[in-house]
Amino acid sequence: MLGKEKIKRIKSLEYKKFRDELGLFIAEGEKLAGEILKSNIQIESLFCLPDAILPNHNVKAEIISENEMKRISLLKTPSKAFIIAQIPHKKINFSQINNSLNIVLDDIQDPGNLGTIIRLCDWFGIGNIICSPKTADCFSPKSVQSTMGAICRVNVFYADLNDFLNTVAKNITVYGTFLDGENIYTAKLLQQGLIIMGNEGKGISHETEKYVTKKLHIPCFSNNAVKAESLNVSVATAIICSEFKRRFL
């Protein structure tokens, strides 16, 4: 049985303040719970409906009623599995960063966009994402949900971008998209580097721009009189990652 106090504590994890305080995050749904159960992430609690289908695991599940699930769920349609897990703490591995392709997020606001970017990084074998402190929290319920489990496999770090870029930018090419950048489809691209993606409205900040050593541009193919305005940031990230990765198939 889930008591009032317990439900209140669970619900508090919707907010960053309490996630930080407790070092915990929540994840809902059989698929997402399954991914977390298969990962190295430490689980505090696993709540299930009697008919939930999950992969083999050795976590003690607490069977709850549909009504109880409704009370703790943040989803419109509550699912059959609900996990409370520990936020993992990892350290940036600089030598790994120097020898691979990485994504840097400069104030991405929308947790859905962030989650989608984490998911596509997983697909493209990009293991590290470095986020500015103002970027959305990757452990917010909406972000975790949008990663579809990729949060278990991709390392997401929060760091002052000035400090981070000061440390690594000398050794590696720093890419960023700008209106006056080189056509990404014909530009020379390397297997290692940092790809900076800017804020949904403002793009890459001036502070961060100064570290960019190679400006890129995704050309617009619209032939409308009024040209298409822009691409959603997760869509732009996907196009860029796809283009980098296909070169070294």
Next chain:
Amino acid sequence: MLGKEKIKRIKSLEYKKFRDELGLFIAEGEKLAGEILKSNIQIESLFCLPDAILPNHNVKAEIISENEMKRISLLKTPSKAFIIAQIPHKKINFSQINNSLNIVLDDIQDPGNLGTIIRLCDWFGIGNIICSPKTADCFSPKSVQSTMGAICRVNVFYADLNDFLNTVAKNITVYGTFLDGENIYTAKLLQQGLIIMGNEGKGISHETEKYVTKKLHIPCFSNNAVKAESLNVSVATAIICSEFKRRFL
């Protein structure tokens, strides 16, 4: 002044039933309102705060208070401009379809995904999207919002896919993504064709699959022991469109 009845009517446009009945949709925000004002879409009403910034137009604006805007807005943070516009009715131009690249959506459920796909089609100069009847409504407030104005420039049709594909599939290559498809980065791609994108959970339905003449696959670059699961449908659409378009730069 916005009376109770007027507000109720406006609010009803959140629901498809009433959009269909009244033939109207809503769009919020200065940017989105600006795009609609610049387009051929017929506007029924334009509500503005006194300090809204909009492009030149000849629509009579009704200045309302911040409080009134709050009452009609569906956004968490109400904006300064709110439009009620007529849902345009266009007919599929089959000869145009036969001579271009087009997107077919087989039950895309999420209005945000749909809006993002409309926006990226605008970017890639893809003028026609044909949706199965069960695909989300492109004139739902969330979809319109996600298009960022692209809804004014891209033609979105709803049709029985069986009927539609029966009519056009003989003359044109029909592409679809499948696990056993050809690597999209090396497959031969044509400038004309239909690209079918499937439902978020189930992919392309069996009914629709039979029309696919060229199966494609976006390769996964993850080197994790547990492989990345999938890509978000709007991200997958972006990668595919990017790959088609770059070939004919």
